[in-house]
Amino acid sequence: MVIRESAEMYLETILILSKKGKVRSIDIAKSMNFSRPSVSVTVHNLEKEKYLTIKEDGSIILEPKGFEIANKIYERHLILTQVLESIGVDTKTAEEDACRIEHIISHKTFECIKKALKKSGK
Numbered sequence: 001m002v003i004r005e006s007a008e009m010y011l012e013t014i015l016i017l018s019k020k021g022k023v024r025s026i027d028i029a030k031s032m033n034f035s036r037p038s039v040s041v042t043v044h045n046l047e048k049e050k051y052l053t054i055k056e057d058g059s060i061i062l063e064p065k066g067f068e069i070a071n072k073i074y075e076r077h078l079i080l081t082q083v084l085e086s087i088g089v090d091t092k093t094a095e096e097d098a099c100r101i102e103h104i105i106s107h108k109t110f111e112c113i114k115k116a117l118k119k120s121g122k
Contacts (some may be wrong), residue, residue: 010032024059
């Protein structure tokens with residue numbers, strides 16, 4: 001399953017926002033600091049590809065394949081942030097760098113990082 005970085009960011013943002021309640025396009029726009037029209041276009045494209053559903057009330061729900069991608073990216077974000085902070089990177093920089101790395105790191109490398117963290121007890 002190959003998906004572009006921007007779509008991964010949208011799906012991850014929807015996942016994070018959904019933990020607080022209903023998600024609407026305006027919430028995504030505010031969170032990502034994007035315009036509502038650009039969010040609307042992307043969200044509709046993600047719906048066409050069956051990554052999410054837009055309900056009649058305007059709320060957005062991740063479909064299983066969208067949730068799978070969002071969850072994968074979010075896990076990478078959390079673990080990479082933790083690794084960067086553990087080597088002395090300040091929280092703000094660790095968050096920003098993890099956000100970039102999470103999209104390009106290979107599955108194999110990420111699994112090795114997770115394994116190393118488990119061995120270290122972190």
